[in-house]
Amino acid sequence: MTTPARPAAFVRRPSPRLSEGLVTHIERSDDVDPDLALTQWQGYVDALRAAGYTTVEVDPAPDCPDSVFVEDAMVVAGDLAVVTAPGAPSRQPETDGARAAAVAAGLTVVDLTDAPVEGTIALDGGDVLKVGDTAYVGVGGRTTEAGAQALAHHLATVGRTVVPVQIRKTLHLKSQVTALPDGTVVGYEPLVDDPAAWPSFLAVPEPEGAHVVVLGGQTVLMSDQAPQSAQLFRDRGWEVVAVPIGEFVKLEGCVTCLSVRLHDTD
Numbered sequence: 523m524t525t526p527a528r529p530a531a532f533v534r535r536p537s538p539r540l541s542e543g544l545v546t547h548i549e550r551s552d553d554v555d556p557d558l559a560l561t562q563w564q565g566y567v568d569a570l571r572a573a574g575y576t577t578v579e580v581d582p583a584p585d586c587p588d589s590v591f592v593e594d595a596m597v598v599a600g601d602l603a604v605v606t607a608p609g610a611p612s613r614q615p616e617t618d619g620a621r622a623a624a625v626a627a628g629l630t631v632v633d634l635t636d637a638p639v640e641g642t643i644a645l646d647g648g649d650v651l652k653v654g655d656t657a658y659v660g661v662g663g664r665t666t667e668a669g670a671q672a673l674a675h676h677l678a679t680v681g682r683t684v685v686p687v688q689i690r691k692t693l694h695l696k697s698q699v700t701a702l703p704d705g706t707v708v709g710y711e712p713l714v715d716d717p718a719a720w721p722s723f724l725a726v727p728e729p730e731g732a733h734v735v736v737l738g739g740q741t742v743l744m745s746d747q748a749p750q751s752a753q754l755f756r757d758r759g760w761e762v763v764a765v766p767i768g769e770f771v772k773l774e775g776c777v778t779c780l781s782v783r784l785h786d787t788d
């Protein structure tokens with residue numbers, strides 16, 4: 523067992539079948555380019571490394587078109603990894619590799635479904651937005667009420683509290699909002715179910731501007747498809763690393779979905 527130096531991030535190489543990935547809230551694009559996707563994925567991984575992350579590759583799952591969106595297969599809080607129960611049947615085989623990687627990384631690994639909860643337990647990691655000791659969980663798309671309750675059961679063991687949030691407009695909660703360390707929730711208003719539900723909401727001018735990965739310090743990673751939002755973050759004192767991820771956006775992905783981050787304080 524080799525525990526990666528932190529900050530670390532799990533990533534998963536795109537499947538050659540990426541273009542067959544699921545789309546729910548957007549129109550299917552007929553020009554997903556697997557070679558360009560691989561180049562963009564490598565650029566994303568390089569950006570994490572340049573920011574000081576140790577990247578750990580989860581074994582590829584070539585038969586799972588959406589497996590590059592590794593965030594959906596596990597939720598990590600501190601040293602605990604909760605292997606999820608993806609809401610889409612085609613994505614359920616992705617969890618075996620995620621579990622193996624989490625075990626190999628020396629994390630304490632539990633299965634979401636091992637929880638004393640009634641009802642159908644389903645949850646995608648993209649529905650879990652962590653802000654301090656709170657995990658907001660989007661319910662209504664891929665994640666069920668029982669899934670949120672099961673996550674609450676597991677995260678309670680590491681002192682975290684789950685707050686369910688109903689979602690309707692987007693695939694995942696993190697498709698509509700992400701958060702800065704001070705609790706500011708960032709979103710593109712037309713795609714946010716209820717901006718007023720967030721105590722500190724920052725509206726950005728582009729859909730892709732809603733997705734930030736805080737790399738530590740004052741740096742955020744985001745898509746290069748949101749230049750005005752990037753400027754807004756710069757004006758607020760953030761350094762922005764912008765990466766091209768357009769091939770993944772065509773499949774309803776964003777910067778958060780392409781990795782699972784492990785921080786000392788997470």
Ligand SMILES: CN(C)C(=N)NCCC[C@H](N)C(=O)O
Pocket residue numbers: 543544545546588591593594610613647648649693694695696697773774775776778779
């Ligand atoms: C925060 N987001 C958006 C995610 N964590 N995952 C995106 C998964 C996209 C995939 N085609 C699907 O439909 O499952």
